[in-house]
Amino acid sequence: MRALLVEDEQVLRDQLAESLRSAGYTVDEAPDGEEALYLGREFPYDVAVMDLGLPKIDGIKVIQTLRGEARHFPILILTARGHWQERVQGLEAGGDDYLTKPFHTEELLARLNALVRRSAGFSSPTITAGSIVLDTSSQRVTVSGGELDLTSFEYKVLEYLMLHPDEVVSKTTLTDHIYEQDCDRDSNVIEVFIGRLRKKLDAAGGVKPIETLRGRGYRFSPAG
Known part of the structure; x- marks a missing residue:
């Protein structure tokens, strides 16, 4: 954020x-x-x-x-x-x-x-999407009860997507929300973070909630 x-x-x-x-x-x-x-x-x-x-x-x-x-x-x-x-x-x-x-x-x-x-429309610090549970207070993410080992940027990307479910989020938007004003930004790095998140979510519980919309960005579907 x-x-x-x-x-x-x-x-x-x-x-x-x-x-x-x-x-x-x-x-x-x-x-x-x-x-x-x-x-x-x-x-x-x-x-x-x-x-x-x-x-x-x-x-x-x-x-x-x-x-x-x-x-x-x-x-x-x-x-x-x-x-x-x-x-x-x-x-x-x-x-x-x-x-x-x-x-x-x-x-x-x-x-x-x-x-x-x-x-973003959430009253609880815990955001649940199927088997994925993200705790915004402790910044812990679990899938089917098992905790994911996420880097700081991986967590930031997942948190933003989960706070905006079913929305189309562009790489530019993600870049704007996870990097500071004076940082050297590379939107292609977002693809790397998304790729890592997908592998970790899939390995942890076989869930695939992050959809790529070619030329538009990404969409997090809680039922994915």
């Missing part, structure tokens, strides 16, 4: 970015509202962490602008503003949840995980 992290305090931003990456997120960082607005317009995020007290453009204005331009990815507001009126203002601007500083990183990660799931 790809996350936009908007925080002007560099030490905190660095700490949060490290925690998000350790939790499996692909992270783009913005130190101010202007950069946040640019990134939010240019890239397809699965979730954002947005501070409100930002330089250049206030976080409330950034959220309002993104929502006005039909950017619907969930936004977790992160703020030192403790008054309830300001929290209400952030939610009414288009935020989906909020945390007040100081906070526990574990809670932030749990809230982000919930926002990503709910935006």
Whole structure:
């Protein structure tokens, strides 16, 4: 999952970015509202962490602008503003949840995980597709009760496909959601990840849920 992290305090931003990456997120960082607005317009995020007290453009204005331009990815507001009126203002601007500083990183990660799931239509951290069970909290995948040994990128690809069942997902879309902004991207690597996933899923339980649609991308069929 790809996350936009908007925080002007560099030490905190660095700490949060490290925690998000350790939790499996692909992270783009913005130190101010202007950069946040640019990134939010240019890239397809699965979730954002947005501070409100930002330089250049206030976080409330950034959220309002993104929502006005039909950017619907969930936004977790992160703020030192403790008054309830300001929290209400952030939610009414288009935020989906909020945390007040100081906070526990574990809670932030749990809230982000919930926002990503709910935006895809899942209420539980466990996603089940036939004999395949993916736990978004522990990032464990089992097939017929046996755990799969997946690399970080293999897990990211499978998680994205399972969160978007029966949708046609292009290689470009997968590339955008698993690589960070400045990474050297090669969409052909996606074919390698898909090939490895198919072999592991087939070997573990004889399941073949990932369909290739020539010239269009891939589709995960839970009944596959």
